[in-house]
Amino acid sequence: MASIQYREIEGRSGAYLALLGALGALVLAGLGAAWLMEHEGHHITGMTNRIVWGTPHVFAVFLIVAASGALNVASIASVFGRELYKPLARLSGLLAVALLAGGLAVLVLDLGRPDRLIVAMTHYNFKSVFAWNIFLYTGFFAVVALYLWTMLERRMNGYTRRAGVLAFLWRLVLTTGTGSIFGFLVAREPFAGALMAPLFIVMSFSLGLAVFVLVLMAACRWTGRRLGEAVLGRLRSLLGVFVATVLYFVAVQHLSNLYIARQHELERFFLLEGGVYTALFWLGQVLVGGVLPLALLFGAASRGALAAAAACVIAGGFAQLYVLIIGGQAYPQQMFPEKEIVSSFFDGVVASYAPSLPEIALGVGGVALALALTTVALKLLPFLPRSLADGDLAHGGPTSA
Amino acid sequence: MSPERRQFLAWGAAAAAGSALAPGLRLVELAQARSPEEAASKLQRWGLLIDVTKCGGCDDCVTACHAENGVSGHGRPETDAQWIRKLSIRDKRTGYAQTLPLMCQHCEHPPCVDVCPTGASFKRDDGIVLVDKHTCIGCRYCVLACPYGARSFIHEAVSGQKADVPRGKGTVESCTLCVHRVDRGETPACVEACNRDGGKAMAFGDLNDASSAIHRRLKGEASSQIRADLALNTGVRYQGL
Numbered sequence: 001m002a003s004i005q006y007r008e009i010e011g012r013s014g015a016y017l018a019l020l021g022a023l024g025a026l027v028l029a030g031l032g033a034a035w036l037m038e039h040e041g042h043h044i045t046g047m048t049n050r051i052v053w054g055t056p057h058v059f060a061v062f063l064i065v066a067a068s069g070a071l072n073v074a075s076i077a078s079v080f081g082r083e084l085y086k087p088l089a090r091l092s093g094l095l096a097v098a099l100l101a102g103g104l105a106v107l108v109l110d111l112g113r114p115d116r117l118i119v120a121m122t123h124y125n126f127k128s129v130f131a132w133n134i135f136l137y138t139g140f141f142a143v144v145a146l147y148l149w150t151m152l153e154r155r156m157n158g159y160t161r162r163a164g165v166l167a168f169l170w171r172l173v174l175t176t177g178t179g180s181i182f183g184f185l186v187a188r189e190p191f192a193g194a195l196m197a198p199l200f201i202v203m204s205f206s207l208g209l210a211v212f213v214l215v216l217m218a219a220c221r222w223t224g225r226r227l228g229e230a231v232l233g234r235l236r237s238l239l240g241v242f243v244a245t246v247l248y249f250v251a252v253q254h255l256s257n258l259y260i261a262r263q264h265e266l267e268r269f270f271l272l273e274g275g276v277y278t279a280l281f282w283l284g285q286v287l288v289g290g291v292l293p294l295a296l297l298f299g300a301a302s303r304g305a306l307a308a309a310a311a312c313v314i315a316g317g318f319a320q321l322y323v324l325i326i327g328g329q330a331y332p333q334q335m336f337p338e339k340e341i342v343s344s345f346f347d348g349v350v351a352s353y354a355p356s357l358p359e360i361a362l363g364v365g366g367v368a369l370a371l372a373l374t375t376v377a378l379k380l381l382p383f384l385p386r387s388l389a390d391g392d393l394a395h396g397g398p399t400s401a
Numbered sequence: 402m403s404p405e406r407r408q409f410l411a412w413g414a415a416a417a418a419g420s421a422l423a424p425g426l427r428l429v430e431l432a433q434a435r436s437p438e439e440a441a442s443k444l445q446r447w448g449l450l451i452d453v454t455k456c457g458g459c460d461d462c463v464t465a466c467h468a469e470n471g472v473s474g475h476g477r478p479e480t481d482a483q484w485i486r487k488l489s490i491r492d493k494r495t496g497y498a499q500t501l502p503l504m505c506q507h508c509e510h511p512p513c514v515d516v517c518p519t520g521a522s523f524k525r526d527d528g529i530v531l532v533d534k535h536t537c538i539g540c541r542y543c544v545l546a547c548p549y550g551a552r553s554f555i556h557e558a559v560s561g562q563k564a565d566v567p568r569g570k571g572t573v574e575s576c577t578l579c580v581h582r583v584d585r586g587e588t589p590a591c592v593e594a595c596n597r598d599g600g601k602a603m604a605f606g607d608l609n610d611a612s613s614a615i616h617r618r619l620k621g622e623a624s625s626q627i628r629a630d631l632a633l634n635t636g637v638r639y640q641g642l
Contacts, residue, residue, distance in 0.1 A: 041557035041570050048479035049553050052541035112539015112554060112571030119536050123519040130518035130542055186512055186631055187548030333550060335503075335627055339490040343503075345483055345550055352479075 004087045005386045009223045011379030016222075023372035030365015033358035034109035042112065045359050050351035051329045056110040058321045059363030062207065063103030063370060064137075064178055065200055066317075068171040069208015071096040071144065073235075075171075078147075078164025084234055084393065087385040088216065089164075093148045094383050095212055095374060096171075097141060102370030104137055106362055129180045136174040143170045152381060175201045182324070189266050190328035195256075199249045203317065206242035210313035213239065215374065217307055219384055228390030236306050240297040243313060247290045250320075262337065269331050269350070270323065277327035280319045289316010326353055441527040446509075446608040447578055448528065448636035449592065450615050450624065453501045455602035455641075460487050462502045462603065465594030469579060471563040482553035482568075484576045485591055499642070502591065502603070505530055505551040505576035506627065507636030513543035513552065522573075528608075528636050529578045537572040544573060548628045551575045578636075608636065 010016075037045060047054040074092035077085035108114050124131045147163040150156040179200030182191040213235050220227040254271065257263040270281055289312060296309035330351045335341070341348030378384060385392075466485045467473065474481035485504040491497070511530045513522045521537035524530045532543075544552045552575040559568045565581035568574060579589035587593075588605040595603040606615030618624075624638045 038571070042554065043475070043477060043480045043556035047554075047556075049481075049483070049544070049556075050479070050550070052544045052554055112541070112573070113537065116536075116538045119519055120538050123521075123536050125514075125517050125520040127515050128518045128542070130516065130540065134518065181542075184516070185546055187628065188545065329545070333548060335549065336490050338493055340493055342489040342491075343486050344478060345486045346479070347486075347488060347550060 006090065006382035006384060007386045008380065008382050009219070009378045009384060011375075016375075016379075020372060020375055023368045023375065026368030027365050027372060029361045030106075030109075030363075030368065033361035033365065034114070037110070037358050037362070038114060044356065046354045046356040047359070048351065048353070050346055051326060051353040053325055053329065054353065055322075055326075055355040055359035056106050056362050056366075057325055058318060059366050060103045060106040060110070061178065061321050061325065062317060063099050063106065063366055065175060065204045065321075066207040066211050067096050067099035067103060067204075068140070068175045068178075069204035069206065070099055070212050071167060071171050072205055072208055073212055074147070074151075075164060075168040078161050079168045084230065087388060087393065088212075088231070090148065090151050090383040091216060091219070092212060093144050093151065093167075094377050095215060095370075096208075097144050097148075098370045098373040098377070099208075099211065100137060100140060101373055102366040102368075105369055106366035109362060129177060129184050133174075133177045133181065136170070136177045140170055140174050143167045171204075172201065175204045182328070187333060188328060189263060189334060190270075190324070190331055195249070195253055199246075199253065202242065202245045202249050203320070206239070206246050206313055207317040209235065209239050209242055210310040210317070213310040214307060214314070215371075217303070219378065220388060223384070225384065226387045226389035226392075228388055228393060230390045230393055231388050232303065232306060233301075236297050236301070236309075239306075239309065239313065240294060243290060243293050243297070243309075246320075247286070247294075250285070250290075262334075265334075266331060270327060274327060274331075274350070277323050277330065280327075281323050284319025285316050285323060288312050289319055329353075441525040441529070443526040444609060445526075446528040446636060447583060448507065448606065448608040448615065448638065449578075449589075450604045450606075450618055451501060451637065451639050452602045452604075453499050453639055453641040455600040456499075456501050457600045457602075458500065459599050461594040461597075461599040462591035463487060465590040466504075466576070466579075469563070469582075469590035470566045470577070471559075471561050471568070473559075473561055475557060477556075480554075480556035482555060482574060484553070484574070501639065501642070502595075503549060503551070503627070504591070504637065505547075505578070506549055506633070507576075507578060509634035509636070511633065512546040512548065512631075516542045516546040518542065525580075529580050529583070530575075531577055531580065532573055532575065534567050534569055534572055534574075539571040539573065541573060547575075548631055548633070 045054060071092055073085050074089035076082050077089045108117055120134060126132070143163070144167055147160070147167045150160040150163045176197040179197035183193055183196030185191045217227065219225070254267060257267045270277060272278060274281070293309040293312045293316070296305045296312065299305070330353060332341070332348050332350065335347070463485050470484060472482050472484055485502055487500055488503050489498065489500045507528055507530045509528065511522070511524055514524050514530065518540060519536045519538055521533040522530070522543045523533060539554070541554050544554055552573050554573050555568060555570050558570050562568055566577070582589060592603040592605040595601060604615050604618070606613040608616060608619065610616055619638060622640060624640050625642050626635045626638060
């Protein structure tokens, strides 16, 4: 493989500025929404005492899960030694950091008391998965920054593999932590269990790669870089395997529940009678997020099909997290099996929830922040190779990862 | 000595003994109430025993709790705080119906305390589970973790706060077992209201104290915990469920 030449993007065109301006406007809208929510209180959102985690958490968890998954491309190059992925490793690391920053911004701004962030940084309950995650997130920034440094600084290239292994292990632990936020909720039948950690890891593989593919294709197209079939072909197969793996985990999750009598009500809710959650499960998560991308990835070899598949995976991922996080709370807690319950707290009935504008604006603002950070970073530092054309990647030779 | 005279002396002696002992007994009572400086002790485990068979259609416990703690709504039942609520439960097959009050169950192993990232959710040594209003960041993880839906997030500015019960928008709160009253040697407002105006279904006491009425009843009569399968060892027990 020829020595890879990286180059900053020019970033002076009207289109570049327009993109940054649009992303900036969305970030500002998100900040405005957060200010409104803190000023008025969360009653202006769709969230209630039954659905305490709403649309912002769907976005935040999506971004955090996708962040660790976006790093996979770099891991495949550094940890598993696949040369073809090396030119993509820098962008992979950059996206990982940017997506995590976007996700954390949403999470923090949705707190009841975001002004007390300093409390969260100085008071720890080490039995809380949330407290572990504070270390896992900040550590991820540091580890990936180190990893990027070994890639960007020629003198540090010799350490890239070691930094890559550390980052890979860290991201596995991080997503285990994210999944365990839900898995450790003993009293919530839709969440509780060890499956959440590996489910979140395979989701991160799939969602992170889908985001990576779209950003890569857009960046190459908009900066006039050539992107060869060799790279796209690999990413296509990889995404297909990841999407299938997520479907497998989801199937195991529901089949296990269907075998357990006390979980029958839960499955009836998600699979048959859950209204919007059932529709989102079958149409959003399974059809758009699973079946359709598989057909596109393995049925057509076109770039358009790959981009469409990646977009479907992202849409399906949002549907999956919405069903899991919000549907999981809407489903009533089982305090008295075999009893009907009526109360002023709406016990025993499916909780109602509709996303509000401030929640959506905050979530979209987080996505925009991640993309804006990426857009700016691509201009400041050489993250993208000058060319990813087949001919430029086909020959052997020294590489700088 | 005539029988009348003997009777008179006996009554007199009893009255003298009574007047001598009464302040002492009062002192014992005062000694049991903790001074503000004294830390809560593991020797005690405060709890409730609720006889569901005596719980009727009233909601005096709810009214008393919310009056005592300054918990008022904004007419938005989905986001208003509820520290205690009445549940009507009905068997799906037989139709057998019951009603009961539900509040924080003051677990020995509270999931809300486990998940709280800052330690704002905590359990006192005497078993009362509380939220430290100064370190709660409003993440709502405890609300998700609670098996009983006992916690409320404060969705908007609060007014009419009581001096003993600080509250604040953007934080989480729940039944404190009227900790401010318990520390003064009194019973929680819900228990007082139930025994004054309601069905006399609620009892409060020290589960650890072998001489307490609640301890004796739990030892001698059948009782249950809600979601006993979670093995949380709740401080609130029910009878007749």
